[in-house]
Amino acid sequence: MADKKARLTVDGLEEAIELPVYSGTEGPDVIDVRPLTGQGLFTYDPGFVSTAACESKLTYIDGGNGVLLHGGYPIEQLAQNADYLEVCYLLLNGELPTAEQKETFVNTVTNHTMVHEQMSHFFNGFRRDAHPMAIMCGVVGALSAFYHDSLDINDPHHREVCAYRLIAKMPTIAAMCYKYSIGQPFIFPRNEMSYAENFLHMMFSTPCGEYKVSPTLAKAMDKIFILHADHEQNASTSTVRLAGSSGANPFACIAAGIAALWGPAHGGANEAVLVMLNEIGDEERIPEFIQRAKDPNDPFRLMGFGHRVYRNFDPRAKVMAQTAQEVLEELGIENDPLLKIAKRLEQIALEDEYFVERKLYPNVDFYSGIILKAIGIPTNMFTVIFALARTIGWISHWNEFHSSPNKIGRPRQLYTGPKQRDYPAK
8 A cells, every 4th residue: 555645747637647655664755657657658767767666675775874784784784794695595585594594505505506517618619818707698698508497487496496506606607707718727616615715716726736715815705795795776686677577587687687787887897996097007197087087078087986876985885995904914915006006096085075075985896896906806807706796686686576476677768769751652
C-alpha cells in the first residue's frame, strides 16, 4: 500500500493523475509513475538518475552524508570486523552468518575454486597482448558452456549453485587472465588458503618458486574485495539486472556486467588514476595539472577525486587510505615517484579551498589504485580485480530479481527524429 499520494496536472487532461508514493526503510520517497502510461505519458530521465528502477533489500547509499550500508551494516564496520566471504554471505542471504553457517559457506566456496580443465585451452584463442578484461568477458560468458547443469533461473537451488560457482571461480579466472597475458603457466588454487591469500598466490606464484603471501597484503586485498562488493544500482549492476530480466543465464548476465564495468567512467577509474599519475610524471609538475583541473575550459580532470553519488567523503576511501598506509609501510616503498605524486595530490585535495568547497575528496578508486600498484599488480588488471570483487553484488542482485515477480526491462524514449513520411516514388 502507498503511504501517500501525489497528483500530477497535465495541460490537455481534464483530471489530475493520481500517483502512489512509497517510502522505503531508508532514503527518499519514490513516486510510482506507472499510472502515466495509461494516459499516454512517460517520464523523461536521461541516465535514470531520478528513477528507482527496482525494489531492493541489499545495499543503501546516502551520498550526501557519505553512508554505505550492506544489509543495514555500515561499510566501515564490515571492513573492520568481517572478511570478504562473510560479506558475500550477507549479500546473498540478508543476514551475517553464524559460525557454523560461515564454515559451511567457506567450505562450499573453497571446493568450487577450480575451473574445468578444458577452459585452460579456451584461453589459447586469445592474443597474448589482449587486455585482461577482454579475456575475462569472453571466459565468464563461456562458463555456461561448461556448467550448464544448473541454469534453471526459476529454481532457487540452481541460482544458489551458480552464485557459489561464480564467487569461487572468479579469482581463479582473474589470475588466469593475468598469467596468460604475461606468458606464465596457470597456478592451481590452494584450498588451505583464505580467499584473498589464494588469489595473490595464483597471481604471483610460479612452478619454479613458492610465493609467500604477506598477511598484510592479503588483508589489504580482502579489504579491497569488501569495499567493492556492491554499490547499489550502478551502471554494471543495472546492466546485470536488465540482462537478467530477459531470462538470460547468470554467466551471460555477469559477462554483461563485466563489459559495463570496463568503461573508464565506471570500473576503469582506478586504472585511470595510474594513467594520470604517469602523465603528471614528476612532483614539480603537480601545480600545472592542478591549474588545468581548475580551468573550466581544459578537458583534463583529476581522476580518483569526487564521486557521482557521494557528495561527501566516500566512506570506502577512509578505510582504503589507512590500508594504503599499512601496505606502503609493509613494502617499504613510500619513496616510489608515482606514490609520492599521489600523496601530494591527496594533501592538496584535502586542503585546497577549490577542492574542499566542491567536495572533490579522494575516492576509493584513488587509494585502491595506489595499493594495487604497490602490491605489484599491473594497471591493466585493476578493473579485473574490481570485477572479481563486484561479482557477489551482481549475482546477489540477479538472484533478488528472480526471487520475486518481475518483468523484462523496457525503457522508453523521447523520439525527436522525422515524422512519418513516404518513400519517394521512382
